[in-house]
Amino acid sequence: MSKLLWQKQGVAVDADIQAFLAADDVILDREFIAYDIRASRAHAEGLQRIGILTQEELDGIARELDALADDLARGVFVLDERWEDMHSAIEDRLTERLGDAGKKIHTGRSRNDQVLVATRLWLKDQLDEVTSSCTAVARIALTRAGVERDVPMPGYTHLQRAVVSSAGMWWAGWAEAFIDNAQRARVTRDWLDANPLGTAAGYGVNLPLDREHTTTALGFARMQVSPPYAQLSRGKFELAALETLGSAMLDLRRIAWDLSLFTSAEFGFVALPAQYTTGSSIMPNKRNPDVIELMRAAYASVAAAKVEIEQLMSLPSGYHRDLQFGKGGLVHGFLRGLGALRLLPALLAALEWKQERMRSAIEPSMYATDLAVDLARQGLPFRDAYCEAAKPERWAEGDPATSLAARVSPGGTGDDHLHVLEARLAQITAN
The missing domain is CATH 1.20.200.10 (Fumarase/aspartase (Central domain))
Incomplete structure (x- = not known):
């Protein structure tokens, strides 16, 4: 593993402890490193705007970050156990290629x-x-x-x-x-x-x-x-x-x-x-x-x-x-x-x-609810209509098309309001 970003002179690093600290972070960081590269470039631009980096130093950092992103995309660069995490890998690459300019990238930021x-x-x-x-x-x-x-x-x-x-x-x-x-x-x-x-x-x-x-x-x-x-x-x-x-x-x-x-x-x-x-x-x-x-x-x-x-x-x-x-x-x-x-x-x-x-699979009993509602619409109190429609002798083979067409409550098959859903979906996809 390369030198740790936080390592200080005279402090030994225990390999087992470090393995526990790092865990699988370097593997997981493969998901995020391209974004860390993008953010590093933006941070470098910000440092140049306040005088921490010269334009020449920024140009070098931007060039090397672009090269790293390209190497990553092509599989030439692989984030692995040589580094503790993606942050140390990026800084290590910049320092290797640019020397002191690469060491400046961490100014004003933390992992x-x-x-x-x-x-x-x-x-x-x-x-x-x-x-x-x-x-x-x-x-x-x-x-x-x-x-x-x-x-x-x-x-x-x-x-x-x-x-x-x-x-x-x-x-x-x-x-x-x-x-x-x-x-x-x-x-x-x-x-x-x-x-x-x-x-x-x-x-x-x-x-x-x-x-x-x-x-x-x-x-x-x-x-x-x-x-x-x-x-x-x-x-x-x-x-x-x-x-x-x-x-x-x-x-x-x-x-x-x-x-x-x-x-x-x-x-x-x-x-x-x-x-x-x-x-x-x-x-x-x-x-x-x-x-x-x-x-x-x-x-x-x-x-x-x-x-x-x-x-x-x-x-x-x-x-x-x-x-x-x-x-x-x-x-x-x-x-x-x-x-x-x-x-x-x-x-x-x-x-x-x-x-x-x-x-x-549609059987006569499945029209019972339609029957109860029809009886209620004719004036029979619904609870009485419910009891009447529950009688098996009232069940008869029905027509699915007629049942579906009669379902006219908004959202039912007879009045499906799909245009409302179409409008909602169009609004989401337009934004």
Whole structure:
């Protein structure tokens, strides 16, 4: 390992202790180092604006940071155990190439605000991906809700056949859910779009840092003003982002549950393309819906990350090394959660209904609620109408199309209000 940034003369470093301190930070930092490079360049520009760096020194730092970013993208540079973390790797590279100019890069900053700004930039990109995936799901669901508005299928409560429903109503439910999820991701991104760079270790520095410049250069909407709050926000902002991802993952989990049931032989409502299934290692007859089962499981990683970070936040004000352990949960939660969420649009676009099987599952008792409402509309008190409609002798084979067309309450099949959802989705995608 290269010389530690904080190492002082005469202080020995115990290898086992250092291994515990570093843990898997250098591996996790592979997710963030490109953002740390961007932030280092903005910080260097700010230092030049206040006279800490000359223009020549800034030009050299900018050139070497660009070269490092390019080497990273091409796989020429790999962050590994030679360094304690990404911060030391960047400073080591600059010092190796530029000498004293490279040593100046850390003036006015701490690893505390370095990791904050890199994480914040990373989270903005992650939430953009959440928004993109959710809007894609909502678009597919809205389109299919309109096309399959009148495709009958059983509606369930308590996993029991309840009323006549339609594929269109099923799709509309997920369309509105993912519109909400996309909107929440956009709002959360806007909320955490604040620049912590320049707050150093949480108490500012005795330099007139040009924080407005770094805020603009890094594309932040505003500056995070208070240095103590910058430290207090670590974990808090990550938790909010995970909760936003978790909201979408909860809906994904329920879709996966539906599809797990609907693809079973007992239901037989859905056919999945072969690429979303796998074979059994011992049973030649099997095709298993492994993709949707792992989609269903993915929420667990997001939930675990939330719990881990929340527990780490039981701290007084100021920075504490405990917070380092939140990085692993954050990365794992987003990689696993977004990995599942990215697959969902194509899966939903490709699934096929087995319409005859769905229609045959609609039985006479499922028209009882329609009968009760019709009797109430004719003047019979609803509780009496309910009792009358509960009599099996009143049940008769009905017409799903007639039942669905009569569902004229706003949002029902007869008045589905899909145009309202279309307008909401258009507003999100336009911003």
